[in-house]
Amino acid sequence: MGPIMKFQVVVLAGGMSKKLFPLVSKDVPKALLPVGNRPVLSYVLELLEANNLKDLIVVVAGEDAAVRVGGWITEAYDGRLHVEVAAVSEDIGTADALRAVLHRLVVDDVLVVSGDIVSDVPLGAIAAAHRRKRAVLTAMLCSSPSASTAEAISSTGKDKAKKPSPIDIVGLDTSHQHLLFLASGTQVDKDVKIRRSLIRVVDQMEIHMDLMDAHLYAFNRAILQEVLELCQGIKSIKQDLVPYLVRSQSFGAIASGDTQTEAVGKTPNKDDSGQPQTPMQDIVPLPQHILPGVLHPASLELTCCVYIASEGKYCSRVNSIQTYGDINRDQVAGELVFLTGYTVSNQNNVIHPTAEIGSKTTVGPQCMVGDGSKLGDKCSVKKSIVGRHCRIGSNVKIINSVVMNHVTVEDGCLIQGSVICSNVHLQERANLKDCQVGAGYIITANSEHKAEALSKREKS
């Protein structure tokens, strides 16, 4: 019967992310950024696989990146997943990326997943909620990480500097099922404007700041196609498409029956009034025209729903350096180790059997050392991840950091709260604190860096 339960999956894997500079580069697109020594994308793919969704479309920005991602996927998931990788040009929005693969979507509903999610939410629940409500859009919300982040980074005042963690402002109805309002923190300056007409219709709306849009959406395919084709102005899913759909929904299902007109009137686009008609006709069986009110009125409405991930579930996105660090830490902190599939040792850390560790070297709890890495004597690794095939000399201290693959760290270095990309060379007694070091960078001996982003010039 084709795609399972009539859902297709689009994974938006992104390309180069400016926010993650200098961690991503041409060689390492965002999708392949290692988290817990595995590419970010693998978490999404495995989540999908666990949910028995094996036919995927992965959209990658940039041809090169697409080739790399595609190569990695075929290598890692050969035979397990059926993945089509589609390349779109760089610097286009997420909605544009979606538009590019629109023609491949054929079934009732589409699940759009951002490639940078690390999560274990049950996708079935989102899909079920979507189907149940016959919603146009179902967005997954998860509790915003800000609270946990704050305690996790107890270290310094560095999160002041990196303030960002955009807060989403989410308006829900009292049953927590319908999405009435959504504004992302980046768009909101100081005040949030909510139309009075909306309040009039829905009576009550709860505004949540503690929820985060997880960039995991289920769309009704027919309406998605129509909206994207009609409104070429929509660039980004989060910033244009979702608010547009949320605005255009008719609130009859949520509140009283005296509805629909105003929602339509308010939409920026006139097409919208006609928009529900066409797609709805295939969904809605004939009797409803004759028998108004026989079926539940919600079936006739254009609704946007939410699925709120339950407390026990983890969901986070790798969309900034800070979250990258957090996720890596969370992962090793043991909470998320099950996502990576590694087994945890008695010391509550993960050390690959092929890793060599010198004498008097301590690898603390909540650490991870990849295969083939060599640690010299008298090193100390705390709350950090060391990638594959790293060479680490003696007397090195790595604290709260992420060291990717093939990194060479010479004797006496001190790395604190930093992210060090692949193929970086740290010469003797380098001292890094809160730095991000781009791939292939060479840090000279005895240098000292604090809160810097270091990377090679983009000439090469």
Next chain:
Amino acid sequence: METRRGARMVIDPKVRQVGFVTPGSELGRPAAPEPPGAAAPVPVVANSPSPVIIPLLLIPDTSSLRTTPLPVPSPPSRRVVAAPPADDSMPLGSYNPSDAILGSSQGSSERTGNNDKHGSAPTDSLADMSLSNASTLAIRLEGLNVTNDGISNVLSTSTVRSAVAAAPTSVEHAFQTSSGQGIIGSVPAVSVDMAAAANPQAGIDPRPMPLKDRTSKAERRAIQEAQRAAKAAAKGVGTDIAAIADGNVANEVKSSKPSSQKKGLSEKKPAVFSDKKPVVSSDKKPVVSSDKKSAEKASEKDKRKDIPAPRMQFDDEQRVAKAKRRSLIEQTEAKNRVELFRHLPQFLHGTQLPSLESKFFHEDPLHPHPSVFQVGLQYLTREIVGGNARCIAMLMAFRDMINDYSTPMEKTLVRDLTAKINSHVSFLITCRPISISMGNAIKFLKTRIASLPVTVSEFEAKHSLILEIDRFIQEKIVFADNEIVKHAVTKIRDGDVLLTHGSSCVVEMILVRAFELGKKFQVVVIDSRPRLEGKGLLRRLLGKGLHCTYTHINAASYAMQGVTRVFLGAASVLSNGTVYSRVGTACVAMVAHALGVPVMICCETYKFHERVQLDSICSNELGDPDALVEVHGRKDVYSLRGWADSKHLHVLNLMYDATPADYVSMIITELGMVPPTSVPVILREYRKVPYVM
């Protein structure tokens, strides 16, 4: 309700024969005058489907007016107006043994009079009765009816509230369908209930007497079966209450099958409704023991095919375990289940949805078609409610499924598709027990599949099935509703005050239509916790500009005072005229009846069912008990919180109840307005040809 039902059973025509008065002597005997202030009313009366044709003109029902103790205050004016001829009412109002016999013998005397027509099964053809000798018997029977009502009212005042809790010990007889005709001849059950136990009448031996000749072979056999079942039942009198719950199951026997064999078949198709249900006698022992006879097993297997399975009895642990293994959803049984309702599924609410959701994408042989899955989810979360809506949604889902269906290799479409539909139906049942109307629709669909000629190609077969489904929806639901509206609107006059309970889509259409026609009337919407469905109706009516009053069911007796008509929807109408509907309907109907307000049930005929049901226990649906615990917007009401931990508390949230036919003035169907006694006629006449009308 049950108790009064039970009470009248005592006058089973067969029982009447026990008395010492010969039929002949009774015949001419005049009715004895009613002693004033009759103390102990006797449960005397005709069989439940009384042949009286309630006039279609809505005259305030006279029958209730003479009853002395009314459960509800009734305006004196109405009583006066409706006062019936005294002699009719006299004989029956109070009890002395001879009266009782007299009362009962009246019934039998008719029979003797019209022996040739009725044969011996007093109840077997209601239609015949009502048609053939309506003129001669109408008065008398009306009289009978009247007293019956009087008594029942008396009884019901004392017992109706506690009907469930009191758990009347009732002895049930089997009911039988004379299946050939599709008419149900119910041999009334005898039930001795607590209230009635005080009556001398209770002493009457309920054992059925040999019946007279002139019955067809099938009928005789049916009677025999009934008697056998009755005997088994009689043994069980006075056993524990749990047994009664079983015993009360509406019993219908396909006349040719021994009742005892039918146990143990239920798991085959757990809940596909069918017109004939096997007897489950109240005393389990004989049944069980006979069940174990290995000799019978072989023959049982053969018979499985044509015996429709009874409903799943959820107090049978083995079967429940078996059914669980087969179901897609993990279900946790609720703690503290109400004893009397153990035979109904009672699962912890809230556990099903997550387990279903987690299976959403899983490939599983049990996995239903996406559309069916969606509908199941919507049932589970109560996003689709209401008989028609659920039925349409289900049919549309099946339509999708058939559309996507392709016959696997080496299988035939007819069989494979039927099996597929069965598994989908059982999936839907795990989401929420299906309604009778859905059962009828499924039956229809399956007969259509079965009757497909072997020669047609898959494409044609699918096409024709899809057309059939569309036609069913159109004819049986859409057009039927339009017809009902047409009929019902004629009953609404200017100045009327109409009352309705809950939210019925047909009633809503009627009200809106009448309003559009410019009729001037007011609407009283009666609502009940916990679902408060009336609010939705109220909102929509107000949106249209109707004048409405909104109140809760506890104010029913007051709200009824000015009302001129009561319109109610129904989940199903059973062949004894019992209306099975959203809980609270019976209460509203009873109040209306007591106050002489005509009660009109609006129900499409596809919801009719051959089953006979006397109470709300044997077949019902249990809602989430927690819904009763929480009071919306009242956080201070928490006395029931944590009830599941208390061994001594059971919370019961019934979804449906049975309204006896006596409270129903008429049933508005697409075929016209009929008295509840005519339901079997409709069933008989229109089920012959499944749905071409």
